[in-house]
Amino acid sequence: MRREWEDEFAAWARSRQGALLRAAVLLTGDEASAQDLVQGALIKVADRxxxxxxxxxxxYARRIMYHDAVSVWRRHGRVEPRAEVPDRPVGDASEGWVAGADVRQALMTLTPKQRAVLVLRYYEDLPEAEIADALGVGVGTVKSQAHVALRRLREAMGRAGATPSGGGPGGL
Structure with a gap:
């Protein structure tokens, strides 16, 4: 990689790493797996x-992350999210993180593709066409996956005694 490209990539990676990590945590359910997912995606972006x-x-990075998350799930099966107390203080964001725990737990009941559709749609705020492109599926598949995922999310939240605000997965 040329030196100027290395600098461009490093700047891009630093600027996007936080957002990619937040999306990856929503996909995987734990920070360690999310970090691995982001690192793998950044390596593949760097190569190209x-x-x-x-x-x-x-x-491209989002597509890699979502495809890799699905691949891990297929290889190792569904992993139950772990309720762990962080080793370090969380800071001011702790109230928001705790408030979203029910939503994150409900997200983990969805299939990886359903979870990816909801994260891209409601967390990353992408239109259906971009989601379809990122996941390599048709727009109709995005719509149907979102419909089923929202229904399942509402059911999971209802069992937990909470409901997503606005009918969608608020609190992501």
Whole structure:
């Protein structure tokens, strides 16, 4: 990789790492797996930076993350989320993190593809066409997966004694 490309990639990765990690935590249910997912995606983006730098590296990184998350699930089966107390203080964001715990737990009851659709739609705020492109599926599949996922999320939240605000997965 050329030196100028390395600097561009490093700047891009630093600027996107936080957002990618937050989305990955929602996909995987734990921070360690999320970090692995983001690291793998960043490595793949770096390998193709010469081509991607002029195109859409964010979309490529998201696609890699979601495909890798599904691949891990297929290889190892569904892993139950762990309720762990963090080793370090969480800071001011702790109230928001705790408030969203029910939603994160309910997200883990969905299939990886359903979870990916909801994260891309409601957390990343992408339109259906971009979600379809990121996941390599049709727009109709995105719509049907979102419909089923929202229904299952509402059911899971109802069992937990809470309901997502606004009918969607608020609190993501």
């Amino acid at each position: 930076w010469g081509r991607l730098r002029e195109e859409r590296p964010d979309a």
